[in-house]
Amino acid sequence: MSKGVEWAIHTLLNLAMLGDDKPVGSAQLAAGHGLPVAYHNKQLQSLVKAELLTSTPGPRGGFRLARDPDSISLLDVVLAIEGNGTLFRCTEIRQCGKIGELSTGGDGSTACAVKRAMYRGDVAWREALAAQKLSDVQKELDIDDPSVTTTVRRAFGRD
Amino acid sequence: MSKGVEWAIHTLLNLAMLGDDKPVGSAQLAAGHGLPVAYHNKQLQSLVKAELLTSTPGPRGGFRLARDPDSISLLDVVLAIEGNGTLFRCTEIRQCGKIGELSTGGDGSTACAVKRAMYRGDVAWREALAAQKLSDVQKELDIDDPSVTTTVRRAFGRD
Numbered sequence: 001m002s003k004g005v006e007w008a009i010h011t012l013l014n015l016a017m018l019g020d021d022k023p024v025g026s027a028q029l030a031a032g033h034g035l036p037v038a039y040h041n042k043q044l045q046s047l048v049k050a051e052l053l054t055s056t057p058g059p060r061g062g063f064r065l066a067r068d069p070d071s072i073s074l075l076d077v078v079l080a081i082e083g084n085g086t087l088f089r090c091t092e093i094r095q096c097g098k099i100g101e102l103s104t105g106g107d108g109s110t111a112c113a114v115k116r117a118m119y120r121g122d123v124a125w126r127e128a129l130a131a132q133k134l135s136d137v138q139k140e141l142d143i144d145d146p147s148v149t150t151t152v153r154r155a156f157g158r159d
Numbered sequence: 160m161s162k163g164v165e166w167a168i169h170t171l172l173n174l175a176m177l178g179d180d181k182p183v184g185s186a187q188l189a190a191g192h193g194l195p196v197a198y199h200n201k202q203l204q205s206l207v208k209a210e211l212l213t214s215t216p217g218p219r220g221g222f223r224l225a226r227d228p229d230s231i232s233l234l235d236v237v238l239a240i241e242g243n244g245t246l247f248r249c250t251e252i253r254q255c256g257k258i259g260e261l262s263t264g265g266d267g268s269t270a271c272a273v274k275r276a277m278y279r280g281d282v283a284w285r286e287a288l289a290a291q292k293l294s295d296v297q298k299e300l301d302i303d304d305p306s307v308t309t310t311v312r313r314a315f316g317r318d
Contacts, residue, residue, distance in 0.1 A: 103310050
């Protein structure tokens with residue numbers, strides 16, 4: 001997974017902690033965690049495209065959460081940044097080589113048993129991420145450090 | 160995940176289907192699914208290192224399963240090929256930038272809540288793969304195509 005996933009989750013959480021509807025500029029969002037602005041902008045655009053952020057143009061524009069933190073899952077963020085690919089890559093080698101040539105059984109309509117088995121891993125991973133919302137992680141951050149929201153608000157000039 | 164994982168699982172399953180202790184040469188194993196020999200050899204060496212295969216040198220040498228198919232999990236194969244890394248990459252950006260500078264709470268001894276949440280996905284994925292043994296996948300292959308073992312044995316000149 002690219003490091004863009006870590007960036008995106010923290011950026012969304014920071015916006016959740018600001019807790020208002022004022023847009024935040026991309027340079028300010030990147031500065032929150034010292035991220036390279038141009039590369040971070042790509043993640044922001046991906047989050048807009050996935051409808052997790054809304055973008056407001058103009059000098060007072062910026063980004064804000066498009067949905068409540070309790071309706072954005074970690075899976076939503078991963079898919080926004082990484083696309084909808086699978087962890088396991090099946091290239092159908094079962095159909096290739098000597099074994100592929102000699103194979104008589106099966107009509108090829110059933111997905112390979114190896115693919116099915118590996119995809120059970122993908123499903124378990126997706127379910128674990130889908131079950132966790134940004135609001136859940138925000139609560140854990142608060143428990144770890146009760147001053148975290150104040151810190152984030154100060155970093156973005158809100159207090 | 161690299162395509163080496165697909166190759167390694169099929170190769171291990173082919174050896175399981177041969178069902179004997181005769182070593183199979185690397186060129187023959189690669190030819191089973193039309194795989195590039197040199198690159199496939201790297202996967203074979205990784206499987207030997209992980210003690211999933213044993214290698215016998217010499218002109219009649221080759222590779223055979225080091226353990227019973229019911230004691231080799233899909234996770235064992237993935238870790239052998241991909242190493243023991245995590246799906247999610249945490250680079251501790253919480254400590255960086257303006258937010259990192261202003262952060263006062265927490266002693267840094269607790270792993271970041273984002274990392275903990277994402278690792279729950281990793282754990283679910285690993286558990287799903289660890290629960291599935293090569294013998295389970297072999298049974299599914301047999302159900303899909305009852306002639307699959309005969310096909311594999313013929314491809315390796317055993318019948």
